[in-house]
Amino acid sequence: MKAGRAARALKRAPSERGRARVTFAARLTFEDVSKRYGENLALDHVSLDLPPGEVLCLLGPSGCGKTTLLRIAAGVERPTSGRVLLDGQEVAGPDRFVPPEKRGVGLMFQDFALFPHLTIVQNVAFGLRSLSRAEANAEALAALARVGLAHYANEYPHILSGGEQQRVALARAIAPRPSVLLMDEPFSGLDPRLREKIREETLAILHETRATCIVVTHDAEEAMRMGDRVALLRQGHVVQTGRALDLYRAPKDILAARTFSDLNEVPARIENGSAKTVLGSFPARSLADGEDAIVCVRQRGVRLLAPGEGIPARVLDLRFLGDVALVEMAVQGLDAPLFARVRESDAPKVGSEVGIGVDEGAVLVFEENGNSLNGVS
Structure with a gap:
């Protein structure tokens, strides 16, 4: 039964790709943010400011604090000290904490985190709970069309390749039109040839949506190709921030x-x-x-x-x-x-x-x- 469904899906001609829906990008600011887990200081007085629509790549080795900073921006983690602001409004800090669902922030996980029991269009519509079922379905289909997978709308994730699952995860992240999009090593599970293709497609979509975006990566080439700016992290500190060319030509150490x-x-x-x-x-x-x-x-x-x-x-x-x-x-x-x-x-x-x-x-x-x-x- 599953094999027949997959075969039918593969025979369908991909639909024309649409354009990503435009959102209103927000300024994202980290002010002196620290995060401690017991005796371990994961982030140490990190300050960064992303103007609306910027793509910032957080670059550094495993354990340097990249994902922790992303989770704090999303509202999944609370900072131990410091503040996070969206368009100048505090969303995390000593005086206020806004839950993730009220921040207008999209989060794309490293493992894609698709629900196997939901169809692909249902996966993409999952975060559109404020809309009616018909409206959510329409928005999800539009997002799927932008990533070239509208023809798989009623299929299930298991029939998709790794690259296709990544594109579904991206469609789900952009469907609510977030003002800030956070991506945690989104290409690490793909083979090198596919990674380059999907990376370029993703960058084109980010520019269309105009959302402010943070991409976490440990791949310097990826950071240089994707980021308007790159922030180099080491042991919870921001070592250097700037355009990729500036960091390449004049590294701090x-x-x-x-x-x-x-x-x-x-x-x-x-x-x-x-x-x-x-x-x-x-x-x-x-x-x-x-x-x-x-x-x-x-x-x-x-x-x-x-x-x-x-x-x-x-x-x-x-x-x-x-x-x-x-x-x-x-x-x-x-x-x-x-x-x-x-x-x-x-x-x-x-x-x-x-x-x-x-x-x-x-x-x-x-x-x-x-x-x-x-x-x-």
Whole structure:
């Protein structure tokens, strides 16, 4: 019976996609928000301000506080201290707490959380309880049409692929036209190829709805592609906030730099305002002469040259990564291998002698402890 129903559904031609219904975006503000679970401080005085319609990506490793901040915005958790405001009105704080259902906030879970006993249109209409059944059904169908799944309206979630379930979950989140949409690692369960496609579709829908949006992710590339801004979290703190390009070019510290690109880390000594390394000298304007430093060279910033040109190196290993190859090289004076990412067609043979050069625009200079950025060439 189930197989027949699935087969009939798969034979139907997908309907034309509609446009997402426009909502009135709200300004979302976190003022000095902290959250403690017993002795564990999950969030430590977090302040963020999202103007209406902005997509902000919360980026950081597991356990850094991203999901906790999302749950506080949704009203699922109460902050230990600090305030959350929507359009300047306090919805969580010492004086007031507005329950989730009265905030006009949509929440999209990592596991999609579809109800298996409800049809797909019923899943999407689930949060439209203030509408009549007919009105809720119409809104749900419109949301399904926008994600290209209106033809599955009367089927059940088990017949859908992971990507289709993700789109249903998105339709359910946008159907009530929330002023703020919160998404907790919504693409983590999808395979890489599908993830990229669904991510782009989701971003287009977010721009159509114009809702203010927070996307939680541990994937730096995803954050850079989706966010109008990125907030980098670490151990409950906001380390740095800004446009993805700004965080990439001028990370606050070496840990932030490692988040956004693969680095070669080379010890250096400051002489005459420059960091001296076996790879060359690089500006380090705010470090004093005689200090030790770390020069970080992005792997894509290492150029391969003909033997006899640049700095001599020997190829130790070669790893093909699809369109690019990761070249591991030994350089005299360096204890650790040097890595370069090059086009697959330009990859040298293992054991061959090459020359290398460094693009100065791919170099970051940090203090030896890595705590603060002191020079970007």
